[in-house]
Amino acid sequence: MAAVDGGEVDHLAGERATAHFDVDAMKVAWAGSRHAVEVNDRMARLVASDPVFRKDTRTMLSRKELFKDTLKKAAHAWKRIVELRLTEEEANLLRLYVDQPGYVDLHWGMFVPAIKGQGTEEQQKKWVPMAYKFQIIGCYAQTELGHGSNVQGLETTATFDPNTDEFVVHSPTLTSSKWWPGGLGKASTHAVVYARLITQGKDYGIHGFIVQLRSLDDHSPLPGITLGDIGGKFGSGAYNSMDNGVLRFDHVRIPRDQMLMRLSQVTREGKYVHSDVPKQLLYGTMVYVRQTIVADASKALSRAVCIAVRYSAIRKQFGSQAGGPETQVLNYKTQQSRLFPLLASAYAYRFVGEWLKWLYTDVMQKLEAKDYSTLPEAHACTAGLKSVTTSATADAIEECRKLCGGHGYLNSSGLPELFAVYVPACTYEGDNVVLLLQVARFLMKTVSQLASGKQPVGTTAYMGNIQYLMQCKSAVNTAGDWLNPAAIKEVFEARALRMAVNCAQNISKAPSQEEGFSELSPDLLESAVAHVQLIIVTKFFEKLQQDIIGHGVKEQLQNLCNIYALFLLHKHLGDFLSTGCITPKQGALANEQLGRLYAQVRPNAVALVDAFDYTDHYLSSVLGRYDGDVYPALYAEAWKDPLNETVIPDGYQEHLRPLLKQQLKFSRL
Ligand SMILES: CCCCCCC/C=C/C(=O)SCCNC(=O)CCNC(=O)[C@H](O)C(C)(C)COP(=O)(O)OP(=O)(O)OC[C@H]1O[C@@H](n2cnc3c(N)ncnc32)[C@H](O)[C@@H]1OP(=O)(O)O
Numbered sequence: 001m002a003a004v005d006g007g008e009v010d011h012l013a014g015e016r017a018t019a020h021f022d023v024d025a026m027k028v029a030w031a032g033s034r035h036a037v038e039v040n041d042r043m044a045r046l047v048a049s050d051p052v053f054r055k056d057t058r059t060m061l062s063r064k065e066l067f068k069d070t071l072k073k074a075a076h077a078w079k080r081i082v083e084l085r086l087t088e089e090e091a092n093l094l095r096l097y098v099d100q101p102g103y104v105d106l107h108w109g110m111f112v113p114a115i116k117g118q119g120t121e122e123q124q125k126k127w128v129p130m131a132y133k134f135q136i137i138g139c140y141a142q143t144e145l146g147h148g149s150n151v152q153g154l155e156t157t158a159t160f161d162p163n164t165d166e167f168v169v170h171s172p173t174l175t176s177s178k179w180w181p182g183g184l185g186k187a188s189t190h191a192v193v194y195a196r197l198i199t200q201g202k203d204y205g206i207h208g209f210i211v212q213l214r215s216l217d218d219h220s221p222l223p224g225i226t227l228g229d230i231g232g233k234f235g236s237g238a239y240n241s242m243d244n245g246v247l248r249f250d251h252v253r254i255p256r257d258q259m260l261m262r263l264s265q266v267t268r269e270g271k272y273v274h275s276d277v278p279k280q281l282l283y284g285t286m287v288y289v290r291q292t293i294v295a296d297a298s299k300a301l302s303r304a305v306c307i308a309v310r311y312s313a314i315r316k317q318f319g320s321q322a323g324g325p326e327t328q329v330l331n332y333k334t335q336q337s338r339l340f341p342l343l344a345s346a347y348a349y350r351f352v353g354e355w356l357k358w359l360y361t362d363v364m365q366k367l368e369a370k371d372y373s374t375l376p377e378a379h380a381c382t383a384g385l386k387s388v389t390t391s392a393t394a395d396a397i398e399e400c401r402k403l404c405g406g407h408g409y410l411n412s413s414g415l416p417e418l419f420a421v422y423v424p425a426c427t428y429e430g431d432n433v434v435l436l437l438q439v440a441r442f443l444m445k446t447v448s449q450l451a452s453g454k455q456p457v458g459t460t461a462y463m464g465n466i467q468y469l470m471q472c473k474s475a476v477n478t479a480g481d482w483l484n485p486a487a488i489k490e491v492f493e494a495r496a497l498r499m500a501v502n503c504a505q506n507i508s509k510a511p512s513q514e515e516g517f518s519e520l521s522p523d524l525l526e527s528a529v530a531h532v533q534l535i536i537v538t539k540f541f542e543k544l545q546q547d548i549i550g551h552g553v554k555e556q557l558q559n560l561c562n563i564y565a566l567f568l569l570h571k572h573l574g575d576f577l578s579t580g581c582i583t584p585k586q587g588a589l590a591n592e593q594l595g596r597l598y599a600q601v602r603p604n605a606v607a608l609v610d611a612f613d614y615t616d617h618y619l620s621s622v623l624g625r626y627d628g629d630v631y632p633a634l635y636a637e638a639w640k641d642p643l644n645e646t647v648i649p650d651g652y653q654e655h656l657r658p659l660l661k662q663q664l665k666f667s668r669l
């Protein structure tokens with residue numbers, strides 16, 4: 001059964017009947033397993049059927065009402081999780097389908113992982129059970145008013161006092177105020193605070209500390225602590241449900257054992273001891289979250305695409321000269337060429353997200369065994385994929401709004417709120433440009449090591465084929481040749497390598513490596529994007545090598561994979577031409593093949609978004625309704641607006657009536 005919350009008539013039945021594949025099997029391919037489909041479906045329906053989780057009036061609430069509503073939903077979700085004895089997997093999904101940013105995201109998503117990743121076993125035993133039972137609520141307080149990207153530039157200090165065996169946490173300047181942490185403003189009782197560790201008169205740089213902020217009795221701030229919310233944010237509803245906060249410390253004392261001591265320690269005497277591990281493990285929580293953000297990108301993108309595809313199949317404009325039916329806007333080639341690459345991207349990000357999760361788990365296992373060799377690649381992959389997928393998803397949500405015409409601009413389409421909630425993903429957890437420069441740094445290092453004969457591994461293994469990739473020319477002769485995965489992979493590898501080598505050569509001409517890197521940074525960004533796009537394309541092809549079951553499913557995924565790759569080729573044609581990987585004729589053939597692929601997707605489009613298996617509650621869009629009954633829903637929704645509570649608007653007597661009744665005459669009239 002497809003994901004429909006109610007409704008009798010299926011206006012999209014005709015669209016569903018034209019699909020050439022088994023939608024239930026595609027749901028399995030999308031979700032990862034039959035079990036995943038089942039548990040997703042069960043949790044989504046549990047949320048959809050619970051009146052406390054309604055969100056249809058969310059954009060009309062004031063900030064205070066919205067925040068209180070978020071507290072209510074979080075508490076109710078926790079109650080249901082406990083009552084129903086949900087597993088961790090089920091609980092995470094339930095929270096996801098509640099779909100309202102709130103302090104719990106940071107509590108589970110960053111506070112707990114920071115303690116698990118950077119706390120000793122003893123510290124984990126003490127703090128994690130309290131956090132798991134919600135006896136404490138935590139946030140991740142790293143960013144300050146003056147510094148976010150430059151973590152080494154943070155100013156908050158934690159100075160060890162050997163007389164009392166305590167750290168003194170202090171905000172020495174206005175710019176050292178913690179600024180942005182989600183959940184800090186109003187909800188959290190504790191925070192993992194990042195501060196400069198000072199002991200025996202020496203500054204040892206940034207370390208994490210657990211600091212209690214509010215009383216567990218009455219929630220008031222503890223002595224020496226000033227904190228509050230940083231104010232309203234972009235869009236109505238949206239991320240305003242989150243209490244992003246400001247925090248200042250005035251010589252706040254915490255016991256020594258509240259420094260997270262897995263990576264380094266301060267002894268009772270105040271001696272600093274650094275364990276034999278890379279100091280970058282301090283950034284481990286960010287690597288973990290960036291990996292989850294890639295999976296979330298496919299969720300947000302698929303949601304927007306689902307709305308735009310369904311509505312485009314319902315919406316009709318033009319095409320009828322003699323009273324016949326008008327054309328569904330989905331049949332316009334321009335609509336297809338804007339929409340189907342986004343559909344393909346949603347699938348591409350889903351599969352690369354799956355792979356990234358595997359990579360992260362693998363790296364974690366290696367770290368446990370004290371093998372740190374894959375850490376740089378894990379950093380580059382999480383940073384690069386976070387950056388490319390979130391930037392593309394933010395742009396795609398806005399494109400979906402435009403694809404829905406005027407109605408896409410209504411809050412009831414669900415798209416404005418989705419956009420407003422989503423766009424900060426380009427900034428939080430690392431600004432996307434800053435992260436791409438990290439990828440570029442990794443690529444430049446890899447290129448420089450090629451000269452010394454070091455064989456690159458993992459996602460940079462292709463660079464080892466430098467002799468061939470620097471001079472190869474694509475053999476594509478016909479549009480159909482672009483359906484060969486080897487032909488696509490070759491040009492993506494050649495493009496990425498040539499761009500990286502060009503950058504490295506130009507950097508080497510600069511007076512210093514640092515100056516060269518800075519001067520070339522716009523080119524380095526493009527080089528990093530080319531490398532990351534290659535990863536996404538490659539992982540999609542690798543997915544197709546796996547056992548994919550169900551009638552027609554593999555064929556559909558092959559089409560989407562080819563669309564994703566050829567769309568990128570078309571969009572970045574300049575790169576492929578300027579690096580000499582393809583000729584203008586081959587570029588034109590790729591575009592011709594794209595058009596053919598769009599035609600193959602067209603009859604399957606609605607079924608391909610049905611495979612995301614989203615409930616109407618989760619989509620919260622009158623345009624994306626499963627039953628396609630858009631117009632009555634739009635009409636009914638309008639009457640729910642508070643402006644329509646009265647026929648005569650408030651303010652009529654004071655401002656409209658006098659205007660309409662004025663007796664004054666302008667001399668010119
Ligand atoms: C589920 C939750 C819901 C989501 C809600 C979202 C809530 C949002 C939360 C937040 O935003 S929390 C705050 C996030 N803040 C950031 O992401 C800050 C971004 N900045 C950084 O990550 C770093 O400061 C930097 C940009 C990487 C620079 O750091 P630094 O100056 O220390 O390093 P470099 O000199 O550039 O590099 C040194 C060396 O270290 C390597 N490296 C850097 N980062 C990592 C890492 N995370 N893991 C492993 N290695 C790392 C880097 O590649 C360099 O290596 P070498 O070249 O020297 O080999």
Ligand SMILES: Cc1cc2nc3c(=O)[nH]c(=O)nc-3n(C[C@H](O)[C@H](O)[C@H](O)COP(=O)(O)OP(=O)(O)OC[C@H]3O[C@@H](n4cnc5c(N)ncnc54)[C@H](O)[C@@H]3O)c2cc1C
Nearest residue numbers: 140141142143147148149180181182424427428429430433
């Ligand atoms: C909704 C939201 C939630 C957040 N939640 C949290 C949280 O829970 N905890 C927390 O600690 N933080 C949080 N943050 C903060 C977030 O992590 C930072 O805002 C983010 O890392 C970007 O840093 P910044 O604000 O200092 O940007 P800046 O670095 O000041 O960026 C400004 C501009 O400068 C450019 N720039 C900066 N450095 C360079 C460079 N080296 N080269 C080229 N260009 C550069 C950037 O590309 C950008 O265009 C949150 C932020 C938001 C928006």
